[in-house]
Amino acid sequence: MSDLLRRGRLLIPVLLLCALPFYLDAFWLRIGLFSMAAAIGAVGLGLLSGTAGQLSLGHAFFLAVGAYGYVWLAGDDGPGLPPAVALVLAVLLAGAAGGLFSPVAGRVKGIYLGVATLALVFLGHHVLLTADSVTGGFNGSSVPPLEVGGFAFDQGDGLAVLGVPFGAEERLWYLGLALFALTWFTARGLLRGRPGRALVALRDSETAAAVMGVHVARYRSAAFVVSSMYAGLAGVLLALAFRRVVPDYFSLALSVDYLAMIVIGGLGSVAGATAGAVFVTALPLLMTRYADQLPLVAAPGSGDGSLGPTEAARYLYGAAIVVILLFAPDGLTGLARRARARLARRRRPASAPSDPGAAPRPPATAVRAKEHTP
Amino acid sequence: MTGLIDSLFNGLALGSVYALIALGFVTIFKASGVLSFAHGSLLLLGGYLIAVLHDELGFAGALALAVLVTAAVAGLVDRVVLQRIGADPHAAHVATIATIGIDIVLVTDLARRIGGDLLTLGDPWGDAVTDLGPATVADSRIAAITVSALAIGGAFALFRFTPWGLSLRAAAEDAEAAALMGVRLTRVRMLAWCLAGALAALAAVFLAAFPAPGLERTTGQIALKAFPAAILGGMASPVGALVGSMVIGLTEAFTAGYQSDLHVLGEGFGDVAPYAVMVLVLLVRPAGLFAAKGAARV
Numbered sequence: 001m002s003d004l005l006r007r008g009r010l011l012i013p014v015l016l017l018c019a020l021p022f023y024l025d026a027f028w029l030r031i032g033l034f035s036m037a038a039a040i041g042a043v044g045l046g047l048l049s050g051t052a053g054q055l056s057l058g059h060a061f062f063l064a065v066g067a068y069g070y071v072w073l074a075g076d077d078g079p080g081l082p083p084a085v086a087l088v089l090a091v092l093l094a095g096a097a098g099g100l101f102s103p104v105a106g107r108v109k110g111i112y113l114g115v116a117t118l119a120l121v122f123l124g125h126h127v128l129l130t131a132d133s134v135t136g137g138f139n140g141s142s143v144p145p146l147e148v149g150g151f152a153f154d155q156g157d158g159l160a161v162l163g164v165p166f167g168a169e170e171r172l173w174y175l176g177l178a179l180f181a182l183t184w185f186t187a188r189g190l191l192r193g194r195p196g197r198a199l200v201a202l203r204d205s206e207t208a209a210a211v212m213g214v215h216v217a218r219y220r221s222a223a224f225v226v227s228s229m230y231a232g233l234a235g236v237l238l239a240l241a242f243r244r245v246v247p248d249y250f251s252l253a254l255s256v257d258y259l260a261m262i263v264i265g266g267l268g269s270v271a272g273a274t275a276g277a278v279f280v281t282a283l284p285l286l287m288t289r290y291a292d293q294l295p296l297v298a299a300p301g302s303g304d305g306s307l308g309p310t311e312a313a314r315y316l317y318g319a320a321i322v323v324i325l326l327f328a329p330d331g332l333t334g335l336a337r338r339a340r341a342r343l344a345r346r347r348r349p350a351s352a353p354s355d356p357g358a359a360p361r362p363p364a365t366a367v368r369a370k371e372h373t374p
Numbered sequence: 375m376t377g378l379i380d381s382l383f384n385g386l387a388l389g390s391v392y393a394l395i396a397l398g399f400v401t402i403f404k405a406s407g408v409l410s411f412a413h414g415s416l417l418l419l420g421g422y423l424i425a426v427l428h429d430e431l432g433f434a435g436a437l438a439l440a441v442l443v444t445a446a447v448a449g450l451v452d453r454v455v456l457q458r459i460g461a462d463p464h465a466a467h468v469a470t471i472a473t474i475g476i477d478i479v480l481v482t483d484l485a486r487r488i489g490g491d492l493l494t495l496g497d498p499w500g501d502a503v504t505d506l507g508p509a510t511v512a513d514s515r516i517a518a519i520t521v522s523a524l525a526i527g528g529a530f531a532l533f534r535f536t537p538w539g540l541s542l543r544a545a546a547e548d549a550e551a552a553a554l555m556g557v558r559l560t561r562v563r564m565l566a567w568c569l570a571g572a573l574a575a576l577a578a579v580f581l582a583a584f585p586a587p588g589l590e591r592t593t594g595q596i597a598l599k600a601f602p603a604a605i606l607g608g609m610a611s612p613v614g615a616l617v618g619s620m621v622i623g624l625t626e627a628f629t630a631g632y633q634s635d636l637h638v639l640g641e642g643f644g645d646v647a648p649y650a651v652m653v654l655v656l657l658v659r660p661a662g663l664f665a666a667k668g669a670a671r672v
Contacts, residue, residue: 055467055470103657104653104656104657104660107656107660108656108660108661109660109661110467111409111466111467111470111609112605112609112656112660112661112662114409114470115409115601115602115604115605115652116605116652116653116656118598118601118602118649119602119649119650119652119653122645122646122649123646123649123650123653125646126642126643126645126646129642252598256474256478259471259474260471260474260475263468263471307486311482311486314478314479314482315479315482315483317475317478318475318476318477318478318479318482319475319479320475321471321472321474321475321478322455322472322475322476322479325459325468325469325471325472325475326455326458326459326472329459329460329465329468
């Protein structure tokens, strides 16, 4: 019964998300699209940093591998594979890149790994600029549209569904939704199953986990590879949404954004990573769009001295990271959990504490570590 | 031959500036277990203050004030924000990410003030050069090496001979035991951040001095290159940071100096060479060159 109920609860947001392209214009759909791509990447980073306790600042590199891998594999300069095949291969390529880094990723711990992965971003950026026969150099290259079974995810031929014209944004929205659903279920499956438990054990105490039979280096590398594959998928989706990839997009700032997403959302949970991704992605876009209606913020390009929308978004973004870590170190998921608990308590004031049904069910994956091996 | 000596000297000068920054990383890490991503913005703050103040106060006065203010800001960041997050090892991870937020706020503000300008710091060396027999060397580089050596020597003396240094080392060894012995961890931590901030402001002078064109909004990002330096040596070892900085500085200078022989690796490889070296070292020594061998306890 409760299982059915939970599935029912999931059904409503799914239907809502599927209906949105019929009501929203391209601006909002693009925000949604970027958010979905970011969410896929953030879920991957959440597996690594939130669950395995490994800090990574190299996520932008794996996004780049996915994006550029797809562009090259499906493009005319490369082998010109069917785009759907190129998508799968690009994801595998990102995983392979993560695997190549595993001699470092498997042995280097926590904060050290964070700095080691900085190297990937800078070296990757250098390669993107230098190998211009493959990447198109500084100016980047354009992204061939995805085609599955003759259906192209681009501007298309004036297809209309229920009177709503289906352009690139509408089509990509459903693609993003499908890929995000794939991410959501696979990541939750991983986290709730044996690998997830092994990684949590590893994060909490390396020695104890090793004694319990967890192969430390292998699990660390595996977490890194899986996380890279999610990043690769996110990279492909971003490339499709942008329609052009340039090296400067895949900078350290992007890696930092992803780290901020999982922290703002709450470490160690798939829903949290998603919420953080939406927040971090949508905030600057919305600030820019509604700059003229915000107090203290000037419209873009209105000259010196005044606070532009991009800057205002940066302030807010930086401050949000600090404030959330100060007052809700477990992020948005933690806030939501506490709010739910308070609601439940208010609803059943008397006998609640002894009733297991009323207690908020902590997500199996979000059990916070009390201590860490440094 | 001239090329060799030039590169050597450039590398040493660069390395000594990195050492100022990396020593700050290590001091902070020893005291609080936090990796400071806010260091680039502190550096930029120091440089900006000197640039704005040197007309009125003269270079020395501006430098002194900038060092003090940057130290105070760094201390406040730790006391007001980071220490509230907590002190256990997990909190150190969280605080590390909080420094990213602080960095974003500070850098956004400073970049808005600096805009697209190149600010001069009014340093006394200008573009003068000294003839040293086989090579001519910019005075600013000689100054960088001398001042860094003095500052780093001073910092090591602080670690070694002052009560604060003793407390810092005790706290790094075992925070709980140190606290029980009467070490005030909050104050030790805050002072460590102050020292790191002061060193960063000092480093800003030499990053903006000749042959660099001046202080830009992106100057703070150079602090990121001191990460490999600190990691190379092992985050908890000041000597390691020193050695790591020299390795990184020399690597960068030599790859830039001999770029024509390395063109296979692409233009501007010197800028990313430090990271390549870091990965290679971490492959062999995952905890850095000078890391203490620690046994895992359950």
